[in-house]
Amino acid sequence: MQIILATSNKGKVKEIQSLFKDDHIIPFKDILGPLEIEENGSTFAENALIKAKTIFNKLNSNDVIVISDDSGITVPALNNEPGIYSARYAGIGANDKQNLNKLVENLKKSGLKETPAYYTAAIAIIASEAKYVMHGWMYGKVIDEPRGDGGFGYDPMFIPEGFDKTLGELDPEIKRELSHRSKALTLAKPIIEMLKNR
Ligand SMILES: O=c1[nH]c(=O)c2ncn([C@@H]3O[C@H](COP(=O)(O)OP(=O)(O)OP(=O)(O)O)[C@@H](O)[C@H]3O)c2[nH]1
Numbered sequence: 001m002q003i004i005l006a007t008s009n010k011g012k013v014k015e016i017q018s019l020f021k022d023d024h025i026i027p028f029k030d031i032l033g034p035l036e037i038e039e040n041g042s043t044f045a046e047n048a049l050i051k052a053k054t055i056f057n058k059l060n061s062n063d064v065i066v067i068s069d070d071s072g073i074t075v076p077a078l079n080n081e082p083g084i085y086s087a088r089y090a091g092i093g094a095n096d097k098q099n100l101n102k103l104v105e106n107l108k109k110s111g112l113k114e115t116p117a118y119y120t121a122a123i124a125i126i127a128s129e130a131k132y133v134m135h136g137w138m139y140g141k142v143i144d145e146p147r148g149d150g151g152f153g154y155d156p157m158f159i160p161e162g163f164d165k166t167l168g169e170l171d172p173e174i175k176r177e178l179s180h181r182s183k184a185l186t187l188a189k190p191i192i193e194m195l196k197n198r
């Protein structure tokens with residue numbers, strides 16, 4: 001049984017592999033090469049399922065477990081932006097830096113130096129005759145002056161609840177303990193174990 005990760009995001013691959021130290025988890029690109037998947041769902045869960053199903057169908061094997069992650073940051077004071085559009089906030093094909101700059105700009109335009117925000121992760125698992133989605137959240141705030149270069153995406157502007165440093169400044173171990181992704185993957189682990197052993 002192979003465990004395949006249906007993501008092209010290197011930051012996610014690193015975080016997910018570090019949470020599954022005992023399992024060999026293979027990014028889909030190593031098997032199928034690069035692939036663009038259209039994420040046209042209206043929720044994190046729908047998009048996670050689209051990614052996992054697309055890769056499962058392309059692999060065309062009953063001997064694989066496919067895991068995907070659809071995630072993003074939500075800022076209630078900005079009409080819940082960017083939410084499911086986090087990866088394309090500054091336009092289709094925008095990179096992490098451009099997306100972060102757009103969120104910083106929009107905070108400044110609204111006169112918000114800091115405001116509550118949260119990350120959501122939906123983790124989907126697809127295997128032969130099996131389909132699951134789990135969620136995890138991390139609450140905190142975003143600030144209009146990013147700090148640090150750890151993590152990825154919006155991390156330099158996000159301060160988790162209970163801390164005074166951004167995820168760009170904090171030790172990666174702290175993100176591993178607290179993150180939306182870790183929480184959803186903790187729920188996914190027993191399901192993956194069950195699927196491996198059936
Ligand atoms: O600072 C961050 N720390 C995180 O922990 C985090 N989790 C998600 N995000 C952002 O949300 C979007 C995901 O979009 P997304 O789920 O479509 O992923 P993606 O397009 O990058 O890769 P893929 O998995 O779809 O291949 C991207 O803009 C990410 O930067 C994060 N930013």
Ligand SMILES: [Mg+2]
Pocket residue numbers: 039087
């Ligand atoms: Mg994506």
